[in-house]
Amino acid sequence: MSSAAAARMRLWGMIxxxxxQILRDPSSIAIAFVLPVILLLLFGFGVSLDARNIRxxxxxxQADSNTASLTGAFAGSEFFAPVSYGSIQEAExxxxxxxxxxxxxxxxxxxxxxxxxxVAPIGVFVNGVDANQARITQGYIQAVWQLxxxxxxxxxxxxxxxxxxxxxxxxFNAALxxxxxLVPGLMAVIMTLTGAMxxxxxxxxxxxxxTMEALLVTPVRIWEITVGKLLxxxxxxxxxxxxxxxxxxxxxxxxxxxxxxxxxxxxxLFMLVALGMGLLISTIARNQFxxxxxALVATFLPAFILSGFIFEISSMPAPIQFITHVxxxxxxxxILQTLFAAGDxxxxxxANSAALLVMMLFFLGLARRKTRKRLD
Amino acid sequence: xxxxxxxxxxxxxxxxxAVIKDKRSRIVLVVPPLLQLVVFGYxxxxxxxxxxxxxxxxxxxxxxxxxxxRIIGSPHxxxxxxxxxxxxxxxxxDNKTVLAIVHIGSRxxxxxxxxxxxWVQVIIDGRNSNTALLLQGYxxxxxxxxxxxxxxxxxxPPPVSKLQVRPWFNSNLVSRWFVVPxxxxxxxxxxxxxxxALSVAREREAGTFDQLLVTPLRPIEILIGKSFPGxxxxxxxxxxxxxxxxxxxxxxxxxxxxxxxxGMLLFLLSAVGIGLMISxxxxxxxxxMLGAFLFLVPAVILSGFATPIANMPEAxxxxxxxxxxxxxxxxxxxxxxxxxxxxxxxxxxxxxxxIAVATLSVAGWLFRxxxx
Numbered sequence: 134m135s136s137a138a139a140a141r142m143r144l145w146g147m148i149x150x151x152x153x154q155i156l157r158d159p160s161s162i163a164i165a166f167v168l169p170v171i172l173l174l175l176f177g178f179g180v181s182l183d184a185r186n187i188r189x190x191x192x193x194x195q196a197d198s199n200t201a202s203l204t205g206a207f208a209g210s211e212f213f214a215p216v217s218y219g220s221i222q223e224a225e226x227x228x229x230x231x232x233x234x235x236x237x238x239x240x241x242x243x244x245x246x247x248x249x250x251x252v253a254p255i256g257v258f259v260n261g262v263d264a265n266q267a268r269i270t271q272g273y274i275q276a277v278w279q280l281x282x283x284x285x286x287x288x289x290x291x292x293x294x295x296x297x298x299x300x301x302x303x304x305f306n307a308a309l310x311x312x313x314x315l316v317p318g319l320m321a322v323i324m325t326l327t328g329a330m331x332x333x334x335x336x337x338x339x340x341x342x343x344t345m346e347a348l349l350v351t352p353v354r355i356w357e358i359t360v361g362k363l364l365x366x367x368x369x370x371x372x373x374x375x376x377x378x379x380x381x382x383x384x385x386x387x388x389x390x391x392x393x394x395x396x397x398x399x400x401x402l403f404m405l406v407a408l409g410m411g412l413l414i415s416t417i418a419r420n421q422f423x424x425x426x427x428a429l430v431a432t433f434l435p436a437f438i439l440s441g442f443i444f445e446i447s448s449m450p451a452p453i454q455f456i457t458h459v460x461x462x463x464x465x466x467x468i469l470q471t472l473f474a475a476g477d478x479x480x481x482x483x484a485n486s487a488a489l490l491v492m493m494l495f496f497l498g499l500a501r502r503k504t505r506k507r508l509d
Numbered sequence: 510x511x512x513x514x515x516x517x518x519x520x521x522x523x524x525x526x527a528v529i530k531d532k533r534s535r536i537v538l539v540v541p542p543l544l545q546l547v548v549f550g551y552x553x554x555x556x557x558x559x560x561x562x563x564x565x566x567x568x569x570x571x572x573x574x575x576x577x578x579r580i581i582g583s584p585h586x587x588x589x590x591x592x593x594x595x596x597x598x599x600x601x602x603d604n605k606t607v608l609a610i611v612h613i614g615s616r617x618x619x620x621x622x623x624x625x626x627x628w629v630q631v632i633i634d635g636r637n638s639n640t641a642l643l644l645q646g647y648x649x650x651x652x653x654x655x656x657x658x659x660x661x662x663x664x665x666p667p668p669v670s671k672l673q674v675r676p677w678f679n680s681n682l683v684s685r686w687f688v689v690p691x692x693x694x695x696x697x698x699x700x701x702x703x704x705x706a707l708s709v710a711r712e713r714e715a716g717t718f719d720q721l722l723v724t725p726l727r728p729i730e731i732l733i734g735k736s737f738p739g740x741x742x743x744x745x746x747x748x749x750x751x752x753x754x755x756x757x758x759x760x761x762x763x764x765x766x767x768x769x770x771x772g773m774l775l776f777l778l779s780a781v782g783i784g785l786m787i788s789x790x791x792x793x794x795x796x797x798m799l800g801a802f803l804f805l806v807p808a809v810i811l812s813g814f815a816t817p818i819a820n821m822p823e824a825x826x827x828x829x830x831x832x833x834x835x836x837x838x839x840x841x842x843x844x845x846x847x848x849x850x851x852x853x854x855x856x857x858x859x860x861x862x863x864i865a866v867a868t869l870s871v872a873g874w875l876f877r878x879x880x881x
Contacts, residue, residue, distance in 0.1 A: 160799070172806065175828075179811045181820040182639045228677065230853055231839075234819075253670045261676030262846050264684035265555035265639070266817055271674055272646045278672055285669070295668075296621055296659045297576070298628045299652045301645050304602055306635035314637050326806070338795070423533060425798035426703060430541045433806060438549050443815055445640050447608070448558045453551045467605070474636045480604045 143353050147361025155365055164330055165369040169377050172323045173316075177385050180319065180443075182311040184269050186214040190224040190233040193217070194241035199248075199285075203255075206281045207237065212273045221256075228260060235259040235270050247285075305390075305474040316385045317469035318442030320377045321403070321462045325436040327373055328407025329414065329428045331366045336415035337424035359501050363408055370404045381473070391472035395482060399472070402489045403465040407432075409496030410461065416503045436462035464488045516726055520734030527711075528704055528738045538704075538742060542696045546750055549692055550758055553815070555684040557585050557643055563607040565592035570618025576629065576655050580611060585647045602634050609633045609644055621659065678846045689758045690841040691814045693750045697773070698780050698808065698834050701743040702801050705784030708735050709876070710797035722877065732785070732873040739781040740774070747773050754845070763848035772840035772854065775861040779833035782868030789875035808832050813839075833861050 155161050189207060193200045207215045216233060218224040224236045238256035246253040257274055261267045306313050339345040348358060378396065381387045389396070411428065418424035438444060439453075440462035446454055457463050464485040471481045529535050564577050581588040589607050592598060601607050612630040620627035631648055635641045660667060679686050712718035721731060751769075754760045787800035811818075811825065812834040818826055829835045836857040843849035843857075 168803075175807055175825065176810050179821045179825040180816045182816055183820060184817070185820065187819075229847070231843075247669055252667055254673050255670060257672055257674040259674070259676050261679035261682050262842050263687050263817060264676075264679055264682040265643075265687070267676050267679070267682055268555075268643060268646055271676075272642065272649075274674075275649070275672060278670070282668065282670060295626060296656050296665070297652055298626065299645075299649050300628050300630045301648075302630060302632045303635040303641055303645075304632060306638050306641070309635060309638040309642055311638045314639075330802070423537070425795070425802065426537055429699070429703075429802060429805070430545070434545060434549070437810070437815075438553050441637075443639075444553050444555065445557060445560075445637065447560060448554060448556060449552045453548060456548060457552075470636045471605075475603060478603045 140354075140357070144357045144361060147353060147357055148364050151361055151365045155369065161331055161366070161369065164327055165366075165373040166376060168330075169323050169327055169373045170380065172326075173319060173377050173380050174384070176319050176323075177312070177316050177380070180315050182265075182269075182315070183309075184212060184266060184273070187212055187235065187270050187273065188233040189213045189215045189274075190218045190227050190236040191215045192219075192221050192224045192236065192238045194221075194239060195244070197244050199244045200239050202285070203239065203278075203281050206277050210273070210277050213277070225258070228258060231260075234266070235274065237274065312385055313387050313474060314470050315443070316381050316387045317473045318440070318466050320374075320381060321440060321465040321469055322433070322436045322442060323377060324370070324374060324400075324403065324465070325407050325410075325432045325462045328370050328404055329411035329432040330425075331370060332362070332408045332411030333414045333418075333424045333428040336362060336412060337418055337420055340415070340419045355501055355504055358504070359412070359497065362412070363405070363497075366408055367401075367404060370408060371401060374400045374404060387473055389473050390476040392477055395477050396469075396472055399465070399468050399482065399486055399489075402486060402493065403461065403468075406461045406465075406489050406493045406496060409493055409500060413496050413500040413503070416500050435460045439463065440466045442466045458488075461489060461492050464492075512727070512730060513725075517730050517733050520726060520730065521737035524708065524734050525738045525741065527708070528742070538700060538746075542700060542746055542750070545696060546692055546753060549695075550685070550689050550753075553688045553692075555639070555643070556682075557640065557647065559587040560585055560609070560640075560644060561589040561607045562586045563590040563592050563601050563610045564588060565598065565610055565612040567615040568613050568617040570622075572621050572659070573613045573617045576613065576652070577611070579651050579655055580648070583647065583651060585644075598632060602632060605634065605636075607634075608640065609648075611648075624665075685758060686760050686846060687842065688815075689754045689760050690845045691838050693747055693754065694776065694812075694834050694837045694841055695809060695814055696750060697743045697747040697777065698837075699805060700746055701739040701777055701780040702784045702787075702805055703798075704742055705735070705739040705781050706787045706791075706797045706801035707794050708738070709785060709788035709872075710791040710794045713791075714793055718876075728873045728876050731876060732869060735785060736778070736781045736869070739784060740777045743777040743780065744773065747777075760845055762845055764844035764850070768849065768851055768854055769840065769844045771851075772837055772844070772858060772861070775858055775865060776833050776837040776840075778865035779861045779868065782865050782872060783833070785872035786868045786875065789872050808834050811835075830860065831864065833864050836861050 191204050191207060193204060204215065207213050218227060221238055224233070224238070227233045228236055236256070236258040238258070240254070240256070243253050255278065257271070259267045259270050303309060339348070382389060410432065414427045414431065415424045418427055436442070439457045439460045441457070442462070446457050446463065449457070468482055468485045471478050529538070562580070564581070566573055566577055580586055590601055592601065592610060598610055601610060610632045612632065614628070614630070617627050617629070629652065631645070633641045633644055676682055709718060712721065755762050783804060784801065787804060788797050791797035791800055811821070811829050812832055814834070818829050818835065821829070840854055840857050843854060
């Protein structure tokens with residue numbers, strides 16, 4: 134038998150052993166298929182930045198046709214669920230007691246000032262604890278008010294004194310549907326999690342049971358063990374990935390503007406990075422407890438917070454931006470958000486794929502090195 | 510039979526030692542939370558700073574220059590490129606070189622001087638819709654200020670009405686004030702769940718749990734002893750992060766520490782209860798770890814830590830009622846920023862108490878009844 138044939142046989146044997154292990158232990162199949170589906174369903178629906186039905190207290194001290202048109206504008210907006218309060222004290226009490234998120238206050242001289250040619254002020258308080266939502270709420274209040282102002286000016290034959298108007302053109306996601314960028318981002322977070330968990334726990338188990346040593350004394354080479362372990366989990370992970378893509382397209386109706394093959398190729402690359410990371414973790418940790426712990430700390434939270442999936446990386450302080458470069462999910466999030474929203478934009482895809490390739494070589498190379506060291 | 514304090518103390522010490530006697534476990538308890546606090550405290554912000562923008566100014570008049578300098582002078586924006594013909598626009602946005610391009614037409618100054626209304630176009634990368642929305646808000650504010658200044662200088666009539674917007678509790682809308690108190694809850698949850706989720710499973714795997722059950726210790730004593738390390742470690746870590754939040758991140762602490770610690774204690778008890786329940790169900794440590802994982806990930810994402818619960822669909826919102834982190838986050842932010850009193854916080858205390866009692870009782874019951 135030639136040595137090439139023997140190598141092929143050994144590799145095939147490893148793959149067969151690992152595949153059988155997967156088939157006999159349903160937990161890895163659950164991690165690969167059930168976990169992503171449940172997480173994506175839960176988070177895809179649960180994580181949203183689109184404020185709807187903001188609870189708004191309306192205080193009208195003297196009701197007339199002018200105030201009615203303004204309160205009507207708030208009631209008609211899809212963003213607000215207005216509640217009327219009799220006095221500003223009651224409304225402030227409601228704001229403090231978390232019963233409403235904002236207050237719009239029309240004082241009793243509102244119409245008098247409006248008709249008298251002066252400036253009629255409108256008091257607006259918002260709960261600023263969640264600064265992001267407060268800004269969004271302010272923006273929506275501003276938009277409703279602006280629209281009302283235009284209608285009012287038109288009805289009263291007044292020129293609108295706005296010298297410059299801002300005309301925003303939003304590319305790629307004109308409706309500003311947050312799900313369109315959150316779902317691809319979630320796919321990256323979930324895939325980091327499943328990819329790293331698949332390999333981190335199972336290889337650590339082999340070390341813990343001592344079967345890794347048994348494997349190492351056979352003629353099987355280190356790289357054959359690595360490939361043999363990776364390949365079946367890669368197939369499993371890619372299956373889970375395809376499932377999440379299908380859900381993004383058909384359950385969450387996120388439009389995919391890029392091509393499917395680029396999505397598949399970059400996903401495969403990322404899956405290898407995530408599996409490599411898990412392999413490295415389990416090789417270093419050597420016990421399941423520490424491996425699981427590291428997998429959680431090193432994969433889920435960074436992918437959630439440092440990947441640009443929800444928090445804008447360019448707004449972070451420089452040292453933190455530097456740290457994000459070692460978070461693989463960062464590159465995959467950039468690729469996914471671009472592929473889904475904008476299309477095959479090669480400079481973005483190639484630059485981020487190159488970074489993923491470097492990370493893959495780094496993780497797999499290091500995992501392989503660490504494995505060899507154990508033999509000394 | 511009365512509860513024996515002596516037995517409980519002995520068990521509690523043993524449980525604590527089981528967690529902290531191993532050097533690697535000690536490191537895992539201290540280093541990652543510290544790193545996470547610093548990194549996430551700075552990273553997890555929705556405020557936009559130094560957003561890369563490009564300017565495409567076809568107008569050569571003074572007003573357009575003033576508007577441009579107002580935009581690039583703002584701390585939110587950073588001028589990365591200047592554009593001088595249409596073909597440059599698409600690649601800049603597509604390749605994410607800039608997130609927005611401000612386009613001022615050639616008739617801008619002429620229109621303004623003639624008293625005609627004019628416009629400024631802004632092209633925004635909508636891939637991250639939240640950033641796009643905020644960016645648009647910042648620009649609207651700058652244009653509004655420009656309009657007021659211009660009207661005043663040129664004797665134009667002021668607008669008939671004016672919005673006087675005042676955010677309460679966080680007047681500059683610093684999102685770090687929102688995120689950092691949340692990290693107290695986030696990290697306390699992670700550490701307590703992991704510490705307790707393995708405590709019973711470890712002993713079951715080693716076979717020592719059955720021995721524990723045949724000692725004079727009653728299940729309730731075992732429960733108290735097993736809860737102790739999780740609560741203690743959570744309290745120590747939570748207090749440390751609190752100190753960091755106040756003295757390092759300068760988040761104002763306006764309410765009473767008593768109200769905060771009442772919430773923290775109930776929260777830790779409910780987290781310990783969930784951890785012990787997972788642990789008593791698990792046969793191996795791996796299952797315990799997996800269970801902790803499966804609880805933690807949704808508990809963090811569906812807690813209101815980053816995205817508001819109010820935006821979730823009704824069915825998912827109902828699910829968050831069994832998440833103790835949901836209540837503790839409201840308490841943390843309420844005490845820190847709003848200075849909430851016990852009376853307001855009461856309706857966030859009792860659900861955690863219910864979760865704690867329910868999960869701890871189930872865990873205690875499972876001690877004896879899950880003998881496989």
